[in-house]
Amino acid sequence: MSHECLLLYFYADWCGSCQTMLTVMDRLKDKIPENTEVVKIDLDKNHKLASIYQIRSVPAFILLKSGKEKWRKSGIMTACELEQIILQYNN
Template identity: 45%
Template sequence: MATFSDIINSDQPVLVDFYADWCGPCQQMAPVLSELKSEVKGKAQVIKVDVDKNQKASQVYQIRSIPTMILFKKGQILWRHSGTSTKQQLKSVIESHL
């Protein structure tokens, strides 16, 4: 199984959703991210990281509010946003970094 580091160091863009199960806005984003994942399949990855279960990653990337989305490519942060977004906003961010 690939590690978080392996995944974000990919040549493909990787959108990481830092979330928590108890977070209302995070729950709102779940179906949006699910749809987005199927639309960008093969071009980019969309993964979810539970901040309660992965506190080290939350500290490393200074996650202060959730949901926070970070777009990585080759280990570099290309884009970051806290709060909810539309599928179209997220898709255009990903497509601008393909």
């Protein structure tokens, strides 16, 4: 299946807030449209990708639609907030 939207989730194992967000991300999986994929990216194992997207702190989220960045945010968010952002850019 082709995914029109990608939600990139940058995290680190040593980050307490990131561990909280992993639970939120798991809850989010069943609530988002089929054309959206959530990609979890470990900051410590993907330095180059973090550099490309200029990630300065974690947790960090970037929403790509058709390969173009549409939204980004750092910090804790609720599953509901993330779902609303994804739905907003899926239309």
